[in-house]
Amino acid sequence: MAVITDAICSLCGSLCDDITVTVEDNKITSVERACILGRNKFVGMFLHDRIESPMIRKNGELVDVSYEEAIEEAGKILANSKRTLSYGWCSTSCEAISKAIQLAEETKSLFDSTANVCHGPSALAVQEKGGPAATLGVVKNRADLMVFWGCNPAHAHPRHMSRYSPFSTGSFRQKGRKDTKMVVIDVRKTDTAKLADKYVQLEPGTDYLYLSAIRSAVNGHEDVIPDKVAGVPKEDIIEVANMLKDAKFSCIFYGMGVTQSRSKYKNGDMVSSLISDLNQHSKSVMIGMRGHYNVTGFGQVATWETGFPMAIDFTRGTAYYNPGETGANDVLTRGDVDAAIIAAADAGAHFPQDSIKYLAKIPVIQIDPYANPTTEVADVVFPAAVVGVEAEGTAYRMDGISLRMKKLIDTKFKTDEEITSDLIQKVREIKRGA
Ligand code: SF4
Known part of the structure; x- marks a missing residue:
C-alpha cells in the first residue's frame, strides 16, 4: 500500500494540489480532500467508459486494432490531408501540447483549443486592454472583496471558494468569510449567488451595459446613469461601484457568462478597463475561471512556441492567427478542413450542430481516455493514459501558476505525448x- 500526498487533481482549473491518495495493488482505494468531481476522476476512472483498445472504423463499425495499426491508419490520414484541424489538448499535459504543436506544424494543420468555445474572448480582451491579475495565493491572503461574475464555482470549481476565495483564510483575512465581502453578478440566482452578500441579477446579454454603468459610477459620472440599466436599479449600481471603490483589494473572477454572452470579447475588454479604473482608487485584479484543468497551459505553451494562444493556422508553413477565421468552428462551418484530430476534449458534445455534421463527413482521429460523443464520428481512436493519475506532466492553474502532476498508478495505455510522438514519426516516414 502506498499513501501519496500532495497529489494534484487534474479536473478543473483550480488544480487542487493537496490531495492524498491511497494506492493498493495498483488501484486507488481512497482519496482525501478532493471534491466530488475530483474524487470521481481519481476513483471513478475505473468505472467510466474507458476506451479499452485502439480502434479503426471498418464498414461503419469501430473494431479493435493494435496501437501500431492505428498509428499507421492515422498517419495516412494526416499525410494525405491538405489541411487538418487539430483541436482540444486542454485536459492533457503541457508536454503533450508541445508535441501536438510540432505535429500541427509538420502537417500544416490548424491548431485550436477548447478556449474556442469558452474563454477565447478573454485572450482577445487581454491582448487589447491587458489583464491586471494576481495569483490565487495573493487573492486568498489579501482580497477583502471578491466578485464572481457569470460563473458558478459552487458547481464548476467546488473547492475554489474554500481553498482560494471567500471561505478560505489568509494573512490579511484571518477570519476568512467574515473579512471578505462577496458579490455575485449573474443572470440567474445560482448556488454561488445564494452565498453572496450582494447578488445582482442582470438581464441576459447585458453585461456590457452594466459594466459601462459601473464604470461611470466608479469614475464619478453617476448623473449619466439612467434609472435602470441591464434590469438593475441605479441605486444598486452605485452601491456595487462604491463597494469596489471602498475595498482595499478586490478581485473579479469572471466566467463564460461574461465571455460567451452578447458582446463577447468586448465584455472582457470592459472588465479590464474597470480594473484599470479601480486601480486609481485601490488595488484590483481579474482572474478568468478556467474550466479544463490545463486550458491555461495550452495558452502558455502555444504562445511561447508560436506567438499566439489559440486558433493558430500553420497552412502557410508559418503561424497565422485570426480568430473568427482560424478558429475550430470557423473552419468546420465553412468546410475548410479535410481531416481532424480531436484530443483531450469532446467536440462532439460541445460544438454547434453544423460543425459536428461536418466532422461526420471527414476522417476524424480521436485521442482520449474515455468514449464520448466525439467517438461516434471518429474513424481512428486512440485510448490514452489519464494525465495526473496514470501519467505525470505539467499543468497551469487558472492564475498561471505551473504545477507538476504526479503519476499515481501504472497503466497499459500510452500517454498523449507518446501517441503524438508516434504520429509525428509516422507522418515523416x-x-x-x-
Ligand atoms: S475543485 Fe477542481 S481541482 Fe479541486 S478537487 Fe474539485 S475538481 Fe479537483
Whole structure:
C-alpha cells in the first residue's frame, strides 16, 4: 500500500494540489480532500467508459486494432490531408501540447483549443486592454472583496471558494468569510449567488451595459446613469461601484457568462478597463475561471512556441492567427478542413450542430481516455493514459501558476505525448517514402 500526498487533481482549473491518495495493488482505494468531481476522476476512472483498445472504423463499425495499426491508419490520414484541424489538448499535459504543436506544424494543420468555445474572448480582451491579475495565493491572503461574475464555482470549481476565495483564510483575512465581502453578478440566482452578500441579477446579454454603468459610477459620472440599466436599479449600481471603490483589494473572477454572452470579447475588454479604473482608487485584479484543468497551459505553451494562444493556422508553413477565421468552428462551418484530430476534449458534445455534421463527413482521429460523443464520428481512436493519475506532466492553474502532476498508478495505455510522438514519426516516414 502506498499513501501519496500532495497529489494534484487534474479536473478543473483550480488544480487542487493537496490531495492524498491511497494506492493498493495498483488501484486507488481512497482519496482525501478532493471534491466530488475530483474524487470521481481519481476513483471513478475505473468505472467510466474507458476506451479499452485502439480502434479503426471498418464498414461503419469501430473494431479493435493494435496501437501500431492505428498509428499507421492515422498517419495516412494526416499525410494525405491538405489541411487538418487539430483541436482540444486542454485536459492533457503541457508536454503533450508541445508535441501536438510540432505535429500541427509538420502537417500544416490548424491548431485550436477548447478556449474556442469558452474563454477565447478573454485572450482577445487581454491582448487589447491587458489583464491586471494576481495569483490565487495573493487573492486568498489579501482580497477583502471578491466578485464572481457569470460563473458558478459552487458547481464548476467546488473547492475554489474554500481553498482560494471567500471561505478560505489568509494573512490579511484571518477570519476568512467574515473579512471578505462577496458579490455575485449573474443572470440567474445560482448556488454561488445564494452565498453572496450582494447578488445582482442582470438581464441576459447585458453585461456590457452594466459594466459601462459601473464604470461611470466608479469614475464619478453617476448623473449619466439612467434609472435602470441591464434590469438593475441605479441605486444598486452605485452601491456595487462604491463597494469596489471602498475595498482595499478586490478581485473579479469572471466566467463564460461574461465571455460567451452578447458582446463577447468586448465584455472582457470592459472588465479590464474597470480594473484599470479601480486601480486609481485601490488595488484590483481579474482572474478568468478556467474550466479544463490545463486550458491555461495550452495558452502558455502555444504562445511561447508560436506567438499566439489559440486558433493558430500553420497552412502557410508559418503561424497565422485570426480568430473568427482560424478558429475550430470557423473552419468546420465553412468546410475548410479535410481531416481532424480531436484530443483531450469532446467536440462532439460541445460544438454547434453544423460543425459536428461536418466532422461526420471527414476522417476524424480521436485521442482520449474515455468514449464520448466525439467517438461516434471518429474513424481512428486512440485510448490514452489519464494525465495526473496514470501519467505525470505539467499543468497551469487558472492564475498561471505551473504545477507538476504526479503519476499515481501504472497503466497499459500510452500517454498523449507518446501517441503524438508516434504520429509525428509516422507522418515523416510516409512523407519521406512518397
Ligand atoms: S475543485 Fe477542481 S481541482 Fe479541486 S478537487 Fe474539485 S475538481 Fe479537483
